[in-house]
Amino acid sequence: MTTSVSSQSDAPADTRPAPQDSYPPLQGGQRLLGTIALSAAVFMNVLDTSIANVSLPAISGELGVSTSQGTWVITSFAVANAISLPLTGWLTMRFGQVRLFIASVLLFIVASWLCGLAPNLESLIAFRVLQGLVAGPMIPLSQTLMLGSYPREKSGMALALWAMTTLVAPVAGPLMGGWISDNYSWPWIFYINIPVGLLSAWATWMIYHKRESPIRKLPIDTVGLVLLVVWIAALQIMLDKGKELDWFASGFIVTLAVIAVVGLVFFVIWELTDKHPVVDLRLFAGRNFTVGALTLSVAYAVFFGNVVLLPLWLQTQMGYTATDAGLVTAPVGLLAIVLTPVVGRMLAHTDPRVLVTMAFGVFAGVSFMRAGFTPQSDIMTLLEPTLIQGAGMAAFFVPLVSLTLAGQPAEKIASASGLSNFLRITAGAFGTSISTTMWEDRAAMHHAHLAEHIATDSPAAGQALSSMQAAGMSPEQAMASINNMINGQALTMSAVDIFYGSAIIFVVLTAMVWFARPGKRGQGAPADAGGAH
The missing domain is CATH 1.20.1250.20 (MFS general substrate transporter like domains)
Structure with a gap:
């Protein structure tokens, strides 16, 4: 019809x-x-x-x-x-x-x-x-x-x-x-x-x-679509199951890794030679698209990974209810809502690289603030970086999309926008898997280091155990209680490590975005970016 x-x-x-x-x-x-x-x-x-x-x-x-x-x-x-x-x-x-x-x-x-x-x-x-x-x-x-x-x-x-x-x-x-x-x-x-x-x-x-x-x-590029599904699914399952199955000590994980790599290689070859590719990989020949899309994807992966990690840490280690965790994480959009229209108007006469650099500077500062969290942090300490992060969000997404699409001919804008969004969303999924896996891995490392200092012949440990047993705990219960405290501290230290690493990545990204060329004033402005979809 x-x-x-x-x-x-x-x-x-x-x-x-x-x-x-x-x-x-x-x-x-x-x-x-x-x-x-x-x-x-x-x-x-x-x-x-x-x-x-x-x-x-x-x-x-x-x-x-x-x-x-x-x-x-x-x-x-x-x-x-x-x-x-x-x-x-x-x-x-x-x-x-x-x-x-x-x-x-x-x-x-x-x-x-x-x-x-x-x-x-x-x-x-x-x-x-x-x-x-x-x-x-x-x-x-x-x-x-x-x-x-x-x-x-x-x-x-x-x-x-x-x-x-x-x-x-x-x-x-x-x-x-x-x-x-x-x-x-x-x-x-x-x-x-x-x-x-x-x-x-x-x-x-x-x-x-x-x-x-x-x-x-x-x-429709059926072969390309099948290859796309195969290598992305294999890579994602590998990331999610890797920790549980001890990574490459598992034959299942090794098989997934081989499928992901081989699938990606064949996907790239097929898409570059097919008449109607499901994904136009030739867009990566353009400097602005490559720099913009990759910068946006890495930044979104780090951002989204932290968005998932923070409420998990609050609920599992800080004793927050789901509602309280939501109240701590929700204000991230308040300043973004207020400032986004302002950023949209600024794009007409401001180099988008400047706005993105400012956004990454805010994100790096927020991550450094979170790297100072402790199990004793009060709710205001937790809220401050979340509120400030909203200012970075306002100058993050739209300018980067504008930079990515700047200079694209009209017939390529739809493909460029689709590929950019594909990379961003996939990167967000990978960021979630990587951040939660790293959280558990580094927590295990910190737990081992902390446990070395809690030996039964240590005066401080002996005094703590004696106090617990005097309060009515059995020796096994006292040791379990101390182990729980160590575990909570280890998970907090691991979360802090990830926040600190996130800050460093955002600092690096502030330099990366400057490899793109600025478009003409107004080129790739929000109207163009929106139309691209």
């Missing part, structure tokens, strides 16, 4: 969605309702990347698995989402952007419902994979439809509204996840998507169904 729209007859025959300016901008109440509907879908999507973070201990406890195994709930969604992103262009041309967007929202609702019903970790991970796969087209298409709803001169306002949604969701996610986990049960972090998604899908169809893009049948 082909949708024919006379005003779109001159649309270019490429894999990008049809230009939204083929239709007149929406007016009045329709534009307001369309903005709310699209924003609600984006809110629901982004919320699901953060709402599970503070609920991991509750999910892990109820399903009878370790917290490190529970992180699969986050990484499975992120990897599946990354795999589906490069397919957005082909799916849009095959089904139309409005139909694809609404289908994505409705399938997301079904997947969310299944997640809430999951009886064990394996089924929950499977449904999270489904949720991530169907979520892929939602965010890029929401930007396309949002831009088409506003006149060109108000495209900045459209993208500011869109960006505000993506910043509010990470603020609300930890709060909602913590409150739901403490007062109800974890399945409700998924069930809340159902009413939001239904209203969004209904309103989007009512407003946009007559603004459909033309449909064209295009070949």
